Amino acid sequence: MKLHLSGPSDHNLKSAIQITGSKSETNRSLLLQALFPNIAIRNRSNSDDADAMKKGLGVRSDMVDIHHAGTAMRFLTAYFASQEGKDVVLTGSQRMTERPIKVLVEALKTLGADIEYVNNEGYPPIRIHGKKLAKNKVSLPANISSQYISALLLIAPTFENGLELELIGKITSVPYIKMTLGLLNQIGAKTSFGKNTIKVSTVGHVSPMEMVIESDWSSASYFYSIVALSDIGSEIKLGSYKKDSLQGDSVISELYKDFGVETIFLSNEIVLKKVQDAKQGIFECDLSNAPDIAQTIAVTCLGLRLGCNLTGLHTLKIKETDRLEAMRAELSKFGAEVKVTDKSLHMAPLSDLVPEVAIATYNDHRMAMAFAPLALRTSFKINDAEVVSKSYPDFWKDLKTLGFQLQEL
Structure with missing residues (x-):
């Protein structure tokens, strides 16, 4: 048009x-809702990206095409990697297959994830065999997209011992990291963000609650x-x-x-x-x-x-x-x-x-x-x-x- x-x-x-x-708050909240179904969401974004995220979270074993939704690509990579028994291929638009994902994939592999590149090393599409991630310490370059960092933080409450994430170098997009930590606090996770280390505690159970999206x-x-x-x-x-x-x-x-x-x-x-x-x-x-x-x-x-x-x-x-x-x-x-x-x-x-x-x-x-x-x-x-x-x-x-x-x- x-x-x-x-x-x-x-x-x-x-x-x-x-x-x-907010699309950013919505996509984070949708992932937390998938992990903890007692969460209800109000004032959800009506964007294509939020719809792609919602649809992707509902897939158990199939091709997941998130089109142009970069946030969904990063968040769903972490989500599916941590979901035992789920087996998916995560892909998107032509442009999405040109956007790097390697930093996040390598971090998830360090935590024990099973992920393969379907075509080009470092880029979608990727094949993910979900499994329980046993390790709880990982490091990332700090000057990358904060979505890589948030993707790891959002799945951290499901880890048996939480997560300790070390950021190497100068951190960018700090407000987006703080947004993620604020939402984790709402569901009862204990978090800390000091110097270049972020810690998130495990959350065993979330009582019925409502998350209102600004x-x-x-x-x-x-x-x-x-x-x-x-x-x-x-x-x-x-x-x-x-x-x-x-x-x-x-x-x-x-x-x-x-x-x-x-x-x-x-x-x-x-x-x-x-x-x-x-x-x-x-x-x-x-x-x-x-x-x-x-x-x-x-x-x-x-x-x-x-x-x-x-x-x-x-x-x-x-x-x-x-x-x-x-x-x-x-x-x-x-x-x-x-x-x-x-x-x-x-x-x-x-x-x-x-x-x-x-x-x-x-x-x-x-x-x-x-x-x-x-x-x-x-x-x-x-x-x-x-x-x-x-x-x-x-x-x-x-x-x-x-x-x-x-x-x-």
Whole structure:
């Protein structure tokens, strides 16, 4: 589906939107629910990724195809490896077979797992023969995707002696690790995270309980961008959010102050309000703890005619696409001068936006949603716009409620 986007006729926005649960929290909670069936989940994400995770967890002996769902690939690898008697082949899209899994597989093998590569060493698809994992100590490089780390931590409560995980080097994406530990604490696991060692205790039994998923801050980021690009006085109310969030992307409420957006925290929702013009100059930020909002921030800077230096982005090379190269290519279509390294993005301020370009999405939901707010400043096209269903199926519908003009081509 190709969409032509243009912004609302009135840039003084007033609206309220309900966003479903965090994909990150949902997938972690679904795995814990599979391990401990007394757990009930409320406000589950309605994303494709969460559906793939839920479906995969229900398979006992067969092919499990998680398509583009990277989180599900990592989490299900650990889950099936620890499930005695389950025998599966875990695979995904073409892009998924190009995303590395070796670090996690080797760690699981150290713990006693039985995993084989079907085609290429270090990459899916993988054949997993589930078994009880007897060992309880393992080490991982610390500068990898936090999903590898969380995958091991989530199955740790089922180990007879818990798990001691040593992280070697500088740790990235710490908030995602803390999210996992926070959810483990909710089910009664004792955890500790000191220096470079994480410990998780065994959990014998979980009494009936409900896990309420907070709405997704990554999804909220696109509305921060919309408010930043709108007129002073614009307000968008989002639910359901809390100030003491487990999600690392909640840092966006602080970062967007530089773009003139104030966040008002209510009992279970937030109000985004444009209170002043953005600070001029070059926006600089280390996003090593929240790399998923890098695309949103870069597009906001483009729309505000600001330059940016975004660092800490090394994990973006192995996402749904190479997000750094994808952003360089697509930002450049609007006339921006962009340079990327293997862990950073640098964009010079731009005087005028080239109109009516066509944005490629690279099978990456965040490419489509990050660029959409730019319709407040110029009209353009987005190719393969349906890719948003990976994390936020209602995105285009919610943009229509704000007055965005969407024409299917």
